[in-house]
Amino acid sequence: MTTTDKASPRDRLLDAAAQLFYRDGVSIGVEALCKSAGVSKRSMYQLFDSKDEMLAASLERRRPWYEAQLTAPDAEGATPRERILFVFERLEQASVTPEYHGCPYLAVLVELKDVEHPASVVAHQVKDRLEGFFRAWAEEGGAADPAVLARQLMLIFDGASARAGARIEHLDDGLVTGTAGALMDAAGMR
Amino acid sequence: MTTTDKASPRDRLLDAAAQLFYRDGVSIGVEALCKSAGVSKRSMYQLFDSKDEMLAASLERRRPWYEAQLTAPDAEGATPRERILFVFERLEQASVTPEYHGCPYLAVLVELKDVEHPASVVAHQVKDRLEGFFRAWAEEGGAADPAVLARQLMLIFDGASARAGARIEHLDDGLVTGTAGALMDAAGMR
Numbered sequence: 001m002t003t004t005d006k007a008s009p010r011d012r013l014l015d016a017a018a019q020l021f022y023r024d025g026v027s028i029g030v031e032a033l034c035k036s037a038g039v040s041k042r043s044m045y046q047l048f049d050s051k052d053e054m055l056a057a058s059l060e061r062r063r064p065w066y067e068a069q070l071t072a073p074d075a076e077g078a079t080p081r082e083r084i085l086f087v088f089e090r091l092e093q094a095s096v097t098p099e100y101h102g103c104p105y106l107a108v109l110v111e112l113k114d115v116e117h118p119a120s121v122v123a124h125q126v127k128d129r130l131e132g133f134f135r136a137w138a139e140e141g142g143a144a145d146p147a148v149l150a151r152q153l154m155l156i157f158d159g160a161s162a163r164a165g166a167r168i169e170h171l172d173d174g175l176v177t178g179t180a181g182a183l184m185d186a187a188g189m190r
Numbered sequence: 191m192t193t194t195d196k197a198s199p200r201d202r203l204l205d206a207a208a209q210l211f212y213r214d215g216v217s218i219g220v221e222a223l224c225k226s227a228g229v230s231k232r233s234m235y236q237l238f239d240s241k242d243e244m245l246a247a248s249l250e251r252r253r254p255w256y257e258a259q260l261t262a263p264d265a266e267g268a269t270p271r272e273r274i275l276f277v278f279e280r281l282e283q284a285s286v287t288p289e290y291h292g293c294p295y296l297a298v299l300v301e302l303k304d305v306e307h308p309a310s311v312v313a314h315q316v317k318d319r320l321e322g323f324f325r326a327w328a329e330e331g332g333a334a335d336p337a338v339l340a341r342q343l344m345l346i347f348d349g350a351s352a353r354a355g356a357r358i359e360h361l362d363d364g365l366v367t368g369t370a371g372a373l374m375d376a377a378g379m380r
Contacts (some may be wrong), residue, residue, distance in 0.1 A: 025301055027217035101303050109356035110300045111215060113291050124358050152369045159234065159349025166299035168314050169341065179342045182376040183369070 003149070010047050012037040017058035018044065019120045022104050026055060026119070056118035058109065063126055066104070070130070080141035081184060088180045091157065092171040095164035102165020106158050130154065142181060143187040152183050200237050202227040207248035210258050214295050216245060217303045246308035249298065253316055256294070257331070259284070260320070270331035271374060274324060276342065278370045281347065282361040285354035292355020296348050320344065333377040 007015070016037035020028050030051050034041050048054040072078045072086035094100055101107065103122035112120050134153045138146035160176045163169035197205070206227035210218050220241050224231050238244040262268045262276035284290055291297065295313035302310050324343045326334035351368045353359035 023303070025217070025303060101298065106352060106356070107300055109353055109358065110292065110297055113213070113215060113355075115357045116281065120356075123284070124356075127353075127358050148365070148368070151365055152372075154353065154359070155349035155366070156345050156368060157349070158352050159345035159347070162296060162300055162348050162352050165303075166296070166310075166314075167305045168317050169356070175338070175341055176345070178338070179345060179373070182342075183372060184234065186372040186376055 002155060009037070009039045009043050009059075013039050013047065013054060014058045014061045017054050018062050018104075021055060022101060022107070023099070036113060052118055053106070056122050057064060059105065059119055059122045059126070062104065063122075066126065067129070079136035079190070081189060083137050084114065084141075084180060084184065085177055086178045087130075087134075087157070088160075091164075092174070092176060095161070096170045102155060103158060103161040106161060107165070111164075127154070130157070138184075138187065138189060141184070141189040142190040143184070145187065148179075149183060149187040149189065152187075153180055156180055156183070199227070199229045199233050201251075203229050203234060203237065203244060204248045204251045207244050208252050208294075211245055211248065212291060212297070213289070216298060245298070248310050249295065249309055249312040249316070252294065253312075256316065257319070259290070266287070269380070270327035271379060272328075273327050274370060274374065275367055277317055277320075277347070278350075278366045279325075281350060281354075282364070282366060285351070285361045290355060293348060293351040296351060300352075317344070317348075320347070328374075328377065328379060330370055331379040333374070333379040335377065339373060339377040339379065342377075343370055346373070 012107050013033065013055035020033055020036060030041060030044065033051075033054070033171055034044050037044075046055070048057065070087045070090050072083050075083055078086070105126045108119050108123045109127075114120055115124070131150050131154050136148040138153075143149045156176055156179050160171055161168065165173050168173070203223065206223055210223055210226060220231060220234065222240075223244070224234050227234075234244070238247065260277045260280050262273050268276070295316045295367055298309050298313045299317075304310055305314070321340050321344050325336050325340035328339040328343075333339045346366055346369050350359065350361055354361050359365070
């Protein structure tokens, strides 16, 4: 997610957008974004139809990095339970950094309050993909109802990220891995 | 939360603020709030030092109503488990209404991203009070670790309200009551 001066204006804008929307919220102005990216407003509007489109594109651009963060390095060799626990271990690790404000995709959904906004559509897709991974792993691990377990794990993931991002919860004592483990046990998962 | 024309300008402003901040987010402008309340900006600034103070006061004013919604009508006669499940049943019921956008206190925390904002302080208090109720009931019900179970229930509560508010989850099939029940069972609660 680092940007050099040699990056294209488009990439500079998208990286600035990802950073500032995450830190300050979706109401941040176009002027602040352009200033941070070192790109004129005129250039911005040549690249994107609107601020909304730019926000959506910045979330899309961040997706591969985000998903890689949640994927166990030895995913092939890991058991389904280990792959699920890795997601929550990563959440616990990320949540204690000073710059953590919760899951960027959930935050955008909460802030926009508009399911048809292009950025909400991207965020919804990213959330669905994570739920899909959970469901596949739950099935592979023999959970009684993989779809329900996946939805339960998403409740934990989003509740924990929102609460830790808002600094009303600390995840550094294994709260979420323990909760995920209890739900996997309750679902009869290996 | 209904307001008549006979309500004081202060109450009209606080009710309009609670409604509009919830529906549109904390970035809504002072002009829109004053217009909705039928109060001049000059009057508003005589009543409140700032928009931030007004937001905090509107959350504080809403608190008794919010907590009453989550309290079982026969709380004295109900078991601790029933009192906890009632909270999640109410969440399931509220989440299917068209005007639902998730827990108003969590939304403010996610949107403001500022733990020292006066509205964040109020929201944090409301969240801590609910967690305190969960902890007391968990203890009364014989949970192995009431503090941990209360934190787990808050993860579920906030995850479910955020996801249902963003319309990426539906709670009308008993997802959260079932999850809360599984966690109470895992904690050995009666």
